Amino acid sequence: MENVFINPGKGEWKELLRRPAFDxxxxxxxxxxxxxxxxxxxxxxxxxxxxxxxxxxxxxxxxxxxxxxxxxxxxxxxxxxxxxxxxxxxxxxxxxxxxxxxxxxxxxxxxxxxxxxxxxxxxxxxxxxxxxxxxxxxxxxxxxxxxxxxxxxxxxxxxxxxxxxxxxxxxxxxxxxxxxxxxxxxxxxxxxxxxxxxxxxxxxxxxxxxxxxxxxxxxxxxxxxxxxxPAGPSEVAVYADETANPIFVAADLLSQAEHGADSQVVLVATSADIIAKVKAEISIQLSALPRKEIATKALKNTRFIIMEEVNAAFDLLNEYAAEHLILASDNAVELSEKVINAGSVFLGHYSPESVGDYASGTNHTLPTNGYAKAYSGVSLDSFVKKVTFQQLNKQGIKNIGNAVELMAEAEGLDAHKNAVSVRLKHVGDKEN
The missing domain is CATH 3.40.50.1980 (Nitrogenase molybdenum iron protein domain)
Structure with a gap:
C-alpha cells in the first residue's frame, strides 16, 4: 500500500515524520x-x-x-x-x-x-x-x-x-x-x-x-x-488498535486534512488490516466532502505506519509531537500515560479532534511542527505574566543577609554585598 511503513526503525523516523517543508x-x-x-x-x-x-x-x-x-x-x-x-x-x-x-x-x-x-x-x-x-x-x-x-x-x-x-x-x-x-x-x-x-x-x-x-x-x-x-500548518496523529472503528478514524483524518493543502495526517496502527480498512473508508468519505480538493492535496502528506509493539508506537508518536493526538482504543486512558509530547490529546472512540476545535472547553490554539516537545497550547497563562514579590523584615535580613554577602563577595559583586551590609549594620545599630 502507498505511504505505508511497517515497523520502521528509529533511524528512519526523522525522515518519515518530516513535515511538509517551506522555503x-x-x-x-x-x-x-x-x-x-x-x-x-x-x-x-x-x-x-x-x-x-x-x-x-x-x-x-x-x-x-x-x-x-x-x-x-x-x-x-x-x-x-x-x-x-x-x-x-x-x-x-x-x-x-x-x-x-x-x-x-x-x-x-x-x-x-x-x-x-x-x-x-x-x-x-x-x-x-x-x-x-x-x-x-x-x-x-x-x-x-x-x-x-x-x-x-x-x-x-x-x-x-x-x-x-x-x-x-x-x-x-x-x-x-x-x-x-x-x-x-x-x-x-x-x-x-x-x-x-x-x-x-x-x-x-x-x-x-x-x-x-x-x-x-x-x-x-x-x-x-x-x-x-511558533505555529504552522495544522496536523493530527491517530493511534489505532484492533478496537478502533475505521469509520471514525477515517473521519478524524479527513477532518484535519480539510484544513489546508499543507496539513499533515499520520496514522499509527497496530496492524495492516486496520490501515486497509481506514484507507477504504477515506475513499468513501472523501468523495462527499465539499473541500475534497483541499483534503486530497493534504492526504499526499499522509503517513500510514504499522507499529506492532505498543511502546515503540508511542516512542514514535512522542518523537512526532503532534498538535492533535487521538488515541482510538478501548484502553485510551491507560495508553495516555505513555504520551509525553502532544498539543492536545483525545481519548477513546467518542472524542474526535473536532470537539477540541469547537466546544469541549480546551483551547485549540496549539503548537505544531514538533514544537509540542517544548511548548504548550494557549491557556489563561498565555495572557498573564507571573510577577514575583518578596518582603523581608529585620529578622529576615538578619537570617539570610550573611549568606547573601558571602555569595555576592564570591562572585566579585561588592555593591550587591554592600546593599545587604548597610542594612545589617542599620539593624545592628538599632538593637545596640
Whole structure:
C-alpha cells in the first residue's frame, strides 16, 4: 500500500515524520518587505495590500459599532445556541486555570509570593479566507477577557465587499471585544506589532494563520513583540488498535486534512488490516466532502505506519509531537500515560479532534511542527505574566543577609554585598 511503513526503525523516523517543508528564505523575502512597508507607511500600506491581495477598497479599517450590531442579525438562532454552549465550556475550563498566589515564608521573616498580572495589550489574529475561524476568536478572546487584558485588538480580513464575516463579529460582541480591524495576512501582524494611525500597537500577538502569517509572527518576535507560540500548518496523529472503528478514524483524518493543502495526517496502527480498512473508508468519505480538493492535496502528506509493539508506537508518536493526538482504543486512558509530547490529546472512540476545535472547553490554539516537545497550547497563562514579590523584615535580613554577602563577595559583586551590609549594620545599630 502507498505511504505505508511497517515497523520502521528509529533511524528512519526523522525522515518519515518530516513535515511538509517551506522555503523559509523565500518566505522571509516576501514577508520582510511587507513588515517594513507597514512600519513606515501604516494605514496606507494596509489599504493598498487589501486591494492587491483581497480585491477590496477599504475606506475605514475599523469595524464600526453598527456593523457589529448588524452582524448579529445575520447569524441563525441555532448557530447562536451552539456558540453559547461552546463559550460556556471554554470559559469554565479557562476560569479553572486562575491562580491565587499564596505567600510562602521561606525563612523566618522572609515572605515570597507570585502574582498573575494580565498582559495589557494583546492582538488576536483571526483567519478569514477559505475558512473564517470564528471559533479561534472564542478560544483567544475568552481567556484574554478572563485574564483581564485591558486592550484587546482583533485583526481579520474583510471580503471583497469590505465586510467581515458576520459570525466573527457576533462572537466579538458576545465576549465584549470592540476593537476589530479589517486586515489580514502578514500586514495584519505588522500592524499589531508596530501600530498604525488606526490600529493600536500591542505587546503580544496570538492566533493561527498561513505560512506568511506564521513567518510574520516569527519575524516581529525577533524584534521584541511576544507571540503565543511558533505555529504552522495544522496536523493530527491517530493511534489505532484492533478496537478502533475505521469509520471514525477515517473521519478524524479527513477532518484535519480539510484544513489546508499543507496539513499533515499520520496514522499509527497496530496492524495492516486496520490501515486497509481506514484507507477504504477515506475513499468513501472523501468523495462527499465539499473541500475534497483541499483534503486530497493534504492526504499526499499522509503517513500510514504499522507499529506492532505498543511502546515503540508511542516512542514514535512522542518523537512526532503532534498538535492533535487521538488515541482510538478501548484502553485510551491507560495508553495516555505513555504520551509525553502532544498539543492536545483525545481519548477513546467518542472524542474526535473536532470537539477540541469547537466546544469541549480546551483551547485549540496549539503548537505544531514538533514544537509540542517544548511548548504548550494557549491557556489563561498565555495572557498573564507571573510577577514575583518578596518582603523581608529585620529578622529576615538578619537570617539570610550573611549568606547573601558571602555569595555576592564570591562572585566579585561588592555593591550587591554592600546593599545587604548597610542594612545589617542599620539593624545592628538599632538593637545596640
Amino acid at each position: 523559509n528564505a523565500s518566505l522571509e523575502n516576501i514577508v520582510a518587505p511587507i513588515l517594513r512597508d507597514v512600519k513606515q507607511h501604516g494605514d496606507e500600506t494596509i489599504r493598498r495590500l487589501a486591494e492587491k491581495f483581497d480585491g477590496v477598497i477599504l475606506n475605514d479599517l475599523r469595524v464600526s459599532a453598527s456593523e457589529i450590531d448588524e452582524a448579529a442579525l445575520l447569524v441563525s438562532d441555532d448557530l447562536k445556541a451552539a456558540i453559547a454552549l461552546a463559550k460556556n465550556n471554554i470559559a469554565v475550563f479557562h476560569h479553572a486555570q486562575q491562580e491565587n498566589g499564596k505567600p510562602i515564608e521561606t525563612t523566618d521573616g522572609v515572605v515570597c509570593w507570585r502574582k498573575s498580572i494580565a498582559v495589557q495589550k494583546v492582538g488576536l489574529y483571526i483567519p478569514g479566507g477559505t475558512a473564517p475561524l470564528f471559533s479561534t476568536l472564542l478560544m483567544l478572546g475568552i481567556p484574554a477577557v478572563l485574564a483581564g487584558c485591558s486592550d484587546i485588538v482583533v485583526c481579520t480580513p474583510a471580503d471583497k465587499s469590505g465586510k467581515v464575516n458576520p459570525v466573527i463579529l457576533y462572537v466579538a460582541r458576545l465576549i465584549g471585544i470592540k476593537n476589530i480591524y479589517k486586515t489580514g495576512g502578514a500586514q495584519a501582524i505588522a500592524a499589531m506589532a508596530y501600530g498604525t494611525e488606526t490600529i493600536p500597537q500591542v505587546y503580544k500577538i496570538f492566533g493561527p494563520g498561513n505560512q506568511y502569517v506564521t513567518c510574520a509572527k516569527q519575524l516581529v518576535n525577533k524584534e521584541g513583540t511576544a507571540i503565543d507560540m
